[in-house]
Amino acid sequence: MILESLNLEKYMDEHMELASYLVRVMKYRPHMKDESNMGLLSHADKNILTILQSNEVEGLEVQNKDGEWFEVKFSANSCVVMVGEAFKAWTIRRLHAATHRVVMKGDKDRFSIGLFSVPKWNSIIKAPEEVVDEEHPLFFKPFDFGEVFKFFTREENINDKFALEKYCGVSTENL
Numbered sequence: 047m048i049l050e051s052l053n054l055e056k057y058m059d060e061h062m063e064l065a066s067y068l069v070r071v072m073k074y075r076p077h078m079k080d081e082s083n084m085g086l087l088s089h090a091d092k093n094i095l096t097i098l099q100s101n102e103v104e105g106l107e108v109q110n111k112d113g114e115w116f117e118v119k120f121s122a123n124s125c126v127v128m129v130g131e132a133f134k135a136w137t138i139r140r141l142h143a144a145t146h147r148v149v150m151k152g153d154k155d156r157f158s159i160g161l162f163s164v165p166k167w168n169s170i171i172k173a174p175e176e177v178v179d180e181e182h183p184l185f186f187k188p189f190d191f192g193e194v195f196k197f198f199t200r201e202e203n204i205n206d207k208f209a210l211e212k213y214c215g216v217s218t219e220n221l
């Protein structure tokens with residue numbers, strides 16, 4: 047659906063070939079007195095796409111471009127879809143990898159399940175020529191996802207919002 051909306055459906059097979067999948071179930075317990083209520087620190091996913099669902103306990107928050115946080119309302123018959131940094135790079139930032147976090151507020155456990163599509167370890171992420179135009183000039187040099195992942199997990203980069211830009215950004219303008 048996303049590729050269709052970008053007129054890039056011809057890359058579907060390439061995309062399927064590139065992606066591997068990971069399912070993760072997460073449990074967040076209520077925070078104790080004198081303990082931070084941060085269930086998951088703010089981050090943007092590094093993968094292609096993440097599809098999330100949770101039990102009735104809210105907690106996921108997404109940050110907008112002005113830095114404000116919004117609570118995400120899950121409903122039983124819908125999922126939340128997050129764009130990851132690899133997809134952001136592949137679309138030259140036509141898609142935004144939103145910063146998000148989990149904040150625990152009540153006294154109930156929160157459970158969530160995520161399906162993560164992740165580029166295979168040594169796959170090369172390179173924006174297709176169709177996404178390059180005047181408004182979206184080449185912003186990231188092609189990169190090896192495995193190498194970038196190692197770079198992301200270095201201590202000095204782990205909390206750096208612009209780690210990908212630092213690793214393979216053509217320019218640091220308009221971050």
Ligand SMILES: O=C(O)CCC(=O)C(=O)O
Pocket residue numbers: 072086091098100106146147148158159160
């Ligand atoms: O539990 C959630 O709702 C979010 C999980 C998440 O952001 C992640 O695993 O990257």
Ligand SMILES: [Fe+2]
Pocket residue numbers: 089090091096146
């Ligand atoms: Fe996430």
